[in-house]
Amino acid sequence: MLLCDVVLLPLALYSAISLRFGTFYPVVSSYYWLFFLLPFLTVPIFIRVGLYRAVIRYMDDKIIATVFYGVTLSVFMLTAAVVMGRVEGLPRSSIVIYWIIAIAYIASSRFMARGVLRSLERRTDRRQKVAIYGAGRSGLQTALALMSSPEFSPVAFFDDNEDLHGTNVAGIRVFNPADALKIMAERDCFQLLIAMPSATRSRRREVIQKFEGKDIQLKTLPGMGELVDGRVRIEDIREVGVEDLLGRDPVPPYSDLLSACIKERVVLVTGAGGSIGSELCRQIAINSPLSLVLFEQSEFALYKMEQELHRHHPFLKVYSVLGDVLNREHLDRVMKKYKVNTVYHAAAYKHVPLVESNIIAGVLNNAFGTWNAVSAAISSHVENFVLISTDKAVRPTNVMGATKRLAELILQAISESGSSKTRVTMVRFGNVLGSSGSVVPLFKEQIRAGGPVTVTHPDVTRYFMTIPEAAQLVLQAGAMGKGGDVFVLDMGEPVKIADLARKMIELSGLEVRDPATGQGDISIEYVGMRPGEKLYEELLIGENVEGTHHPRIMRAVEGMIESVILFPKLEKMKQACTAGDVETVKALLIELVQEYQPMIETGEKVH
Template identity: 40%
Template structure:
């Protein structure tokens, strides 16, 4: 009774719902019983067929006993060939072969038994015709049973899954999109129901691909997609220029159609890869620009077999620099950072993804000269990529002394050791906020730039000091896009500091590619600036991110204006202003026309600034920064008062 109850519970959940599709597979004992029943049914049908023919069963044994013997022999071969062991809904040619062997061996064994009995006794038990009919009928019914179960399972699964599937079309008609359509059409695991392809070929209206219609493009994607009653589109974004990709997304958003980004199929190996990587398109996919081309031969020649130090190596930029350096076969990469957890996570990740990569992590603070001295004595560095810095504007505005310790003192320490150890090249990562700075962070980075640039003309300096400067990077820690995503996930509101605020964006891999490339180009003393493309209005960015998440701005998720934060600019400076830059052989890299300051003067001012920072007197620190960087004008900050007063009071002059 209990066993029967358990069987029923597995097939029925008590809520008027069959659980057949929830079963992992039909139990073997049930398959065996059904096969046995099919054997008995097959013999009964043979008996009925022969009774209406002149062929009669032999009277040696009763018909029932003959049937039991034949079915029993068949059952033996069910066990021998394990015909019941396969999963019926996934039956293959191997399972069919087992059925063939079972039927053939059953028939053969009965022939041998029948002939032997005739040889010794002088008469047969079975007529050979009945044995042949039984073998054919039993095999046909066993095969039909398996085909029926398989087809019913797939039919029910498709009926159930299609209710949850999204009706989609694929944008574009070429070999790649057709391959994608073939995978989706054949694999029911994909959550999509393919309705067709959209093509700009006007003559494609009567065409069908994979049995699906080709829909000709009209005047816009919005007009083309509106009458189709679809839930989404699949877009292989790499196949479209950024402008076209953005237009497709805008048109789809206007029709409440979801856009799914599909990776290039050539980069994937399995259907599981494709399924896992077809995801709703994200804002990063829309802000990415055309692929950057770097001179891999030059980079390989420059970095191969070198010992390289990456400071801030666990951060967004530093860790990506490390990952890109891997492909150029360095001798050793030392990854230095003071963030213990991030450094540990990077170490685990690199060991997993690049087991042959020779690297070591060092936990250290670049403002600690003694610790740096030990590290520089331990390794024979050829190149330094200096990405360590404090970068969060409001936080640094409240803690100016920390910006001095890390952004300035840390840079000075590394420069001193680079010169002392005759390191070939020193590449510093700077920021667009150093251009006409309006906050302490930007001003501190500008001072670091000035110090690094001024070193180049000093006597006995063999190190090439190179500075790279760019704007915001997508997805870096603390950047606006991850912040907006978290706010949207919480249901809003999304907070924007000003309705007119704009920013330049670049992807982390793109920025790091340009850092490595610029490092190979510099002869020393240059400040390289990167082409950041077109600026993005943050309000537009917030609205589009909300729509891409399936919500309506201001209705489902509100957007609040919070006001500019301390030290925050409304507009970032144009880094690629042709009046302020010189071109290089790389179209996205230019040289800033900034005259390097006198090293003796900058050194004295920096030393004074560092001494003041140890006293933790914020106004005096910022006053000195303003003296060093005359263009530093505070915005929305308590230090703005220093711009209208005497930049540095008498106490500072006498310090």
């Protein structure tokens, strides 16, 4: 480019003089030396302003400003040379014309070089071709980032804005989304990146549905809140997730509810290394607690959570405690030592088949672990105690759900007795996306392995919610309790697991195998209901439900067992657990949780 400028600068001056005189052959013999002097005056200026530091292949429109600045300084130097050299016969107006022509020559030479380099690149380019849906700022940043990546090559933009159709953004043509499949087929492109980070979830779902089952692999950018300073990195691109298919936008959290039990308080989270527990810790950390106590049985999970909090919140006091909720004395010591104000009890065994085959462990951890935790909270004068419950506690058909309902009954009985000042609250919700034991990671792994994707039953449905949204709603619901409240979260519409599996296969750019013809990439196999599994999950036991001032949180009004009846039975159950008497434990579970209807291995209810 420097050698090119050595030629173009004298040519620009000659062109300016020719235009001024109106001839291709102006007489310049009296000042011919200016043509040799001009590059020596101008090239050092161009070096100083950084014109030769730009990588031509990835150059953007900002280069024009640099060229403008450099040529303007060149004009001043040329004018000084003309004045000091007392040049005769050179029209002064030709210097202004030189200024305009030099900017055009120097700038266009850069863009021509960029075009040639990119054209040569395209001929030998083995990167994966990708189209981008959204030609706004995020789309532009994404395209520029992809151009410099060794993995992807952007070949087309699609945008809903009709004014952009037919235009070029970063040298890439913008097309009507209605022609997307045709355009992508012409360009041998089978990946589409949705660059609409600020769009609503329902709008994202509309876009995704246009390409479902079309052999197009969909990827997306995270929300704007997750991007740093608006800069897009290749690592930010991810496959379209199930959260993009929910079609329900999360309600922004109410800041007063979110921080009510947290700000300037000592907060303890049991099960702090689990899916929900870890997200609760993240949400708590950003709401200015006095300190955060992590209580976790798994050493590795506790270490990971501690390191994450130290990395993102270096000034937050974090205390990591290895412990088991079955050790009441340890819980007591920890809560008293750190003067805990609020407890979020997320520690539980949640995997339905595992708890079904380990009944005593499930009862001890989920029911008696909760009793230990709330008893320690009461004796330590903790202000707020929030239990993380589940929709499987409603008319349970498995041990896991029954133990979680029993935990709710324990808290209701304690609260009803009025013997403590600790405000006890329960929050009940459905499946969270990406949690341990969730079907989503399982399906992803099965798709990656080439299938088959295993579904228990064609009609099985579940409620879904993202982990951050669930954690935020838990924190807000916990702040609204008066004592003994059971809150249920609005989970939106239930999702058919078979439909979910089909969509995940299609969004991976693959086809569901037709069992009749055998055509397609990955098959869906129905393996039968697991022990204790329900076709449909519910959030309410009865019909009595009250609204709250949060649109996604409801208060359930449900039956309970008085403490004078419940606690003696619990003591009897504890003795049976100690003796390893599974039958007595299960019989007492059925007696106490009246809605519990266990299933036999065929999936039928035991009456």
